Amino acid sequence: MRLTHVVRAAVAAAAAATAALVLPAVASAHVTVNPNTAVQGGYTKVTxxxxxxxxxxxxxxxxxxxxTDKPIASVSxxxxxxxxxVTETSKLTTPIKTNDGELTEAVSKITWTADANSGIxxxxxxxxxxxxxxxxxxxxxxxxxxxxxSSGxxxxxIDEPAAGAEAEHPAPVLKLSKKSDTAAAATTATAGPTVAADSSDTSSSSNGTAIGLGIAGLVLGLAGLVVGILAYRRTPSAPAA
Structure with missing residues (x-):
């Protein structure tokens, strides 16, 4: 086997190993609510x-x-x-008091329907x-x-989150925190050292992991290259005719 063939094979192995480690598994997309956190008692806009x-x-x-078990008075x-x-309302089992008086019904469903020439x-x-x-x-x-x-x-x-299990069809979930918890977190962040961060912590973490895995794949490929070269050197040359 020629040295060039050994080098090409080792490089191909390194590329394959790197790709296998770096490329993330494609996750099934689903309906989400963004942002997925808010504060109890406050108002928020979600998407x-x-x-x-x-x-x-x-x-x-x-x-x-x-x-409607814990109704929201204002939905726009x-x-x-x-x-x-279109919004639908339902009567509440237990009316709730608001600044505008007693609330006896609340929005229980929102339906968006695409026009004839629209749709996702x-x-x-x-x-x-x-x-x-x-x-x-x-x-x-x-x-x-x-x-x-459109196919019907x-x-x-609608699957609700369960500890230690990944739902097949997860429902969008908005996590709510208490005002005191939010204030404490803000105070801690202010008192701590200032660290420049990317706008997306999740993306940064994922990118860092991908880079680390890519380096690991490259090391594996280089190791294969060294083994190939050593094997080539140990192979006796064929006697001249």
Whole structure:
């Protein structure tokens, strides 16, 4: 075997090892709420992000359920071009007091329906903005969602989070914290050293992991190159004719 062949084989092995380690597994996209944290008792604007995962169908309807066991008094929607939004209300088992008086019913569902020439095309996504408040005294709000495709298929994003388990069709979840917890976190951040950070901690962490894995793959490839060269040197040359 010629040295050039050994080198080419080792380089190919290094490239394959690096690619296998660096490229992340493709996760199935799902309906999410962004940001996914807010403060109890406050008002917030959230965005429901809906991707289309089908190659041969568009998303034509999105339904978001608003829990009424801990109702939200004010729910308002931002218009989305090409979509019609409708809210449904339900009577509350236990009325709640607000600054505007007693609330006996609350929004329990939001439905966005695409116009005839609209919809979320394959491999695209759409965002739907909602203003909510005051937020309930709870640890989280689970917004169960239904996604309807032009083919008639309905995907139910309704699985609630469970410890130690990854849901197949997770529902969007908004985590809620107490004002005192938020203030304490802000105080700690102010007292601590200032560290420059990227706008996306998750992306930075992922990029750092990918770089580390890429280096590991390169080291493995170089090790293969060294082994190949040593093997070549140990191979006796064929006697001249």
């Amino acid at each position: 429901f992000r809906v991707p289309t995962e089908r190659d041969d169908a568009s998303t034509t309807k999105v339904e978001i359920a608003i829990p 929607l931002k218009p989305v071009q090409g979509w019609t939004a 095309k394959p491999h695209q996504f759409q965002e739907f903005d909602v203003s909510l408040g005051p937020l309930p005294q709870a640890d989280q709000i689970v917004f169960k969602a239904l996604q309807t495709y 298929e309905v995907v139910r994003w």
